[in-house]
Amino acid sequence: MGANIEESQSAESDRNFISKQSIALKEAKETKYWLKLLIKSEMMTEAQVRNILDECEQLIKIIAKSIVTTKAKLGK
Incomplete structure (x- = not known):
């Protein structure tokens, strides 16, 4: 969990951030x-x-x- 959250902090895009955060959530x-x-x-x-x-x-x-906040930012 922690490694994925850490990776999300240097995500290349909002979609990449959501992906890493989603893995951390799982x-x-x-x-x-x-x-x-x-x-x-x-x-x-x-x-x-x-x-x-x-x-x-x-x-x-x-x-x-x-995740919800970032998705809202993307307009999803």
Whole structure:
């Protein structure tokens, strides 16, 4: 996720930025899945994972908003 966000900061175009951010969004959602799986498999408690899961949710919202804003800029 972080590598794609970093790459998007030096994107060659708005479309390239959206592409990199979209990949980061998918990675963030995958991370959320794995965190939930840690809880369901009882490898970690919800209390142990809660803060990281909350941060992941916040990142998902930020990345999604960034994509929406850039698409609006392009007139899509």
